[in-house]
Amino acid sequence: MSERIAQLIAPVVDELGYELVRVQMQGGARHATLQIMAERRDRTAMVVEDCARLSRAISALLDEADPIDGEYTLEVSSPGIDRPLMKRADYERFLGHETKIETAQPIDGRKRFQGTISALDGDTVMLESAGTMFPLPLAEIKSAKLILTDRLIAAVEEENAAAAAYLGEAGAPPIHARGLE
Secondary structure (H helix, E strand, O other), rough: OOOHHHHHHHHHHHOOOEEEEEEEEEEOOOOOOOEEEEOOOOOOOHHHHHHHHHHHHHHHHHHHHHOOOOOEEEEOOOOOOOOOOOOOOHHOOOOEEEEEEEEEEOOOOEEEEEEEEEEEEEOEEEEEEEOOEEEEEHHHEEEEOOOHHOOOOOOOHHHHHHHHHHHHOOOOOOOOOOOOO
């Protein structure tokens, strides 16, 4: 279901200037929550207005398409600094940062790994942990999330500042200031 909803909403999310990070249905039939995580394509920080704008657009689309049986709560948020890693580009973007990874099947006798993303070799994440290199195929990764560190915070702040400076130099207003209703 999450994949079908992601395919449905991705064009709208993209058109508004955001990148879809994750779509996830949580809870049961009585208290279902559709969680949408998105981030700004320009890499500046998400603000409440960004989430509200996405929520309005996604809600209208879901009301029309009606892909979910029953009632649910729509939750739109940014992925945060200690974000989930969902696709190859996420691992490339956060090379050198610490992460927790869980695989679908055991690799070297275990499913849970914690370490530093040291490289990508094709479709394999190379994770260094305590001096040992673990090759983890992307297809086997069930979940991955960055670990909040001072280095990660500094890198994200630097990325946000660089994006904001670029946009300021280009004269374009930030996405969240364009076309709000």
